[in-house]
Amino acid sequence: MNRSLDTALIQQLEAAVGKEYLTTELGDCWAYGMDNSRRHSAPAAVLFATEHEQIAAAVRLCAQARVPVTARGRGTGTAGGAVPLKHGLVISTERMNKVLEFAPEDRLIVVQTGITNQAVQQAVRDAGFFWPPNPTSNAVCTVGGNLACNAAGPKAVKYGTTRDNVLGLKVVNGKGETLRTGTRTTKGVVGYDLTRLLIGSEGTLGIITEATLKLTPLPESKIMFRAFYRDMDSAAAAVSRLMAQPVTPSALEFIDQMALDLIRRYHNVDLPDAAKAMLMIEVDGPAACLKMASNAIKRAAEGKGCLELIQAENSEQAAELWAARKALSPTLRHIAPKKINEDVVVPVSKMPALTAALAEIAIREQITIASFGHAGNGNIHVNLLVDPDDPVQMTGADRALDAVFSQVLALGGTLSGEHGIGFVKRDYVGRELDEVSLTTMRDIQKVFDPHAILNPGKKLPAADD
Numbered sequence: 001m002n003r004s005l006d007t008a009l010i011q012q013l014e015a016a017v018g019k020e021y022l023t024t025e026l027g028d029c030w031a032y033g034m035d036n037s038r039r040h041s042a043p044a045a046v047l048f049a050t051e052h053e054q055i056a057a058a059v060r061l062c063a064q065a066r067v068p069v070t071a072r073g074r075g076t077g078t079a080g081g082a083v084p085l086k087h088g089l090v091i092s093t094e095r096m097n098k099v100l101e102f103a104p105e106d107r108l109i110v111v112q113t114g115i116t117n118q119a120v121q122q123a124v125r126d127a128g129f130f131w132p133p134n135p136t137s138n139a140v141c142t143v144g145g146n147l148a149c150n151a152a153g154p155k156a157v158k159y160g161t162t163r164d165n166v167l168g169l170k171v172v173n174g175k176g177e178t179l180r181t182g183t184r185t186t187k188g189v190v191g192y193d194l195t196r197l198l199i200g201s202e203g204t205l206g207i208i209t210e211a212t213l214k215l216t217p218l219p220e221s222k223i224m225f226r227a228f229y230r231d232m233d234s235a236a237a238a239v240s241r242l243m244a245q246p247v248t249p250s251a252l253e254f255i256d257q258m259a260l261d262l263i264r265r266y267h268n269v270d271l272p273d274a275a276k277a278m279l280m281i282e283v284d285g286p287a288a289c290l291k292m293a294s295n296a297i298k299r300a301a302e303g304k305g306c307l308e309l310i311q312a313e314n315s316e317q318a319a320e321l322w323a324a325r326k327a328l329s330p331t332l333r334h335i336a337p338k339k340i341n342e343d344v345v346v347p348v349s350k351m352p353a354l355t356a357a358l359a360e361i362a363i364r365e366q367i368t369i370a371s372f373g374h375a376g377n378g379n380i381h382v383n384l385l386v387d388p389d390d391p392v393q394m395t396g397a398d399r400a401l402d403a404v405f406s407q408v409l410a411l412g413g414t415l416s417g418e419h420g421i422g423f424v425k426r427d428y429v430g431r432e433l434d435e436v437s438l439t440t441m442r443d444i445q446k447v448f449d450p451h452a453i454l455n456p457g458k459k460l461p462a463a464d465d
Contacts, residue, residue: 004044004088005089009067010045012061013047016054016058016061017049017054017058021048021054023046024045028046029044029045032046032075032092035072035077035078035080035082036075036077037079037080037081037422037424039424041084041087043084043087043089044088046092048094048095049092049093052170052172052178055172055209056176059091059172059175059453060176062453067088067089068084068086068089068454069207069455070083070084070089070090071091071148071207072094073114073145074116074140074141074142074145077145077148077420077422079424080422081149081423085423085457086457088453093112093209095114096114097116098111100112102127104124104128109213110213111143111213112209113144113210114142116140116142117131117133117135117139117142120213129218130216130218131216132155132156132159133153133161133162144208147166147169148201149416150162150418151420152418154252155250156374157243157249157251157374158248158249166212167185167186167213168180168212169210170209171205171207172206173205173206174448174454175450175451179206202420202458203455204454205445205449205454219285219286220287221285221287222250222283223283223294224280224312224317224321225279225309226280226281226312226324227302227310228272228309229276229279230277230305231276232256232276232351232352233305234305237303238279238300238306239254239279239348239351239376241300242301244300245299245300247283247293249281249376250283252282253325254278254351255280255324255371258362258369259332259370259371260278262328269324272307274307278325279301279375281297283297298311325372332370335385336385336386338386338387339383340383340384340386340401342401343373343380343382343416344382344404344415345377345414346408346411346412347412347413351378354380357404358371358404361403361407367400369383378413379418384401405428414432420459423458426459430461438460442463
């Protein structure tokens with residue numbers, strides 16, 4: 001496979017997409033060789049696409065020349081999914097930020113995939129809707145990035161992941177062909193469900209250029225709670241109770257003891273001294289039903305090991321209750337700017353076992369590990385607060401990650417909930433998927449991308465690994 005673009009191909013690309021949309025300048029290309037994983041590999045050229053047809057034309061030319069193509073949004077991913085390992089061409093969708101259609105009567109919006117998640121929310125809010133996927137990076141992450149990793153954020157516990165909130169896609173496959181998937185309706189069973197297959201494929205099956213998103217009416221009201229527990233077992237038991245009663249929380253977040261200790265150390269936030277776990281619980285719905293819902297949430301959250309349960313009386317108090325959670329991410333970045341952030345998932349009942357294992361791994365490898373995440377899904381963000389420039393720490397971090405992943409799989413979990421695999425976790429995929437499944441997935445990949453030019457080196461281990 002050609003890693004660079006020869007002069008003839010560059011001229012063909014310029015003629016097909018417009019010279020002003022293509023750059024081979026070293027400085028520009030260098031900047032598009034990394035994402036939030038902080039791994040780097042510079043492309044030979046970058047296409048700043050504005051239309052679907054430009055991407056289709058560019059992929060056709062690259063397929064003929066066997067030049068690798070890597071699609072990219074804003075580069076917020078942490079698994080190296082947007083890093084062009086084989087150099088070649090990067091196609092940036094950041095200028096593809098248009099709303100193509102908004103049909104509130106059908107509860108849908110059609111957008112180009114370079115639009116940010118926040119821009120979608122703003123576009124539909126005045127009409128009384130929202131798009132449930134809402135990662136904490138929503139101000140900068142693109143819809144395309146959300147689709148690539150099936151990233152959904154805290155609302156997934158009630159409203160589902162990105163896969164559950166997309167009706168259809170417009171895609172360029174590895175031959176430069178255009179296909180449309182899905183429908184404009186919430187029901188439909190004609191053909192195979194290529195929409196759900198493409199979501200989460202991290203640009204290895206096709207480049208998604210447009211998406212038809214399923215919208216949800218904004219809730220009339222919501223109530224926020226913050227609960228502290230004496231240990232993780234008590235918090236996990238509360239999560240199980242919360243998820244077993246009829247009122248499904250619209251958000252259910254947790255913070256472990258190490259993360260709480262860091263907040264105590266670096267921020268003036270009032271936390272009970274004995275607290276070793278915290279839950280943030282949100283419930284939403286019709287105002288007339290919220291009192292009943294809040295009572296149900298209180299009964300489920302309280303119980304053995306609960307030290308304190310606070311309910312916000314208004315939006316200002318809700319913001320105050322969120323203060324501890326919002327203080328966490330900047331605190332971790334301050335302590336370890338180059339920390340390792342994984343997003344494993346285990347069954348909710350296994351969360352105490354995983355957090356106990358994380359504590360043991362941290363002691364054994366002499367690494368600080370802080371965890372928080374989406375408790376209702378068992379999706380835990382495991383943060384290894386290490387310095388990548390310290391070889392001793394990184395050797396311990398490698399052993400720690402290996403142990404974390406082994407423990408997650410032993411508990412019936414999965415290696416990634418929404419950050420994707422990229423190439424950072426690629427070597428571990430074979431531990432979770434059997435060889436028959438991997439072979440089937442590689443066969444599917446060949447149908448979409450027969451020349452293996454789309455985001456090579458990502459998502460699946462090679463057959464000879």
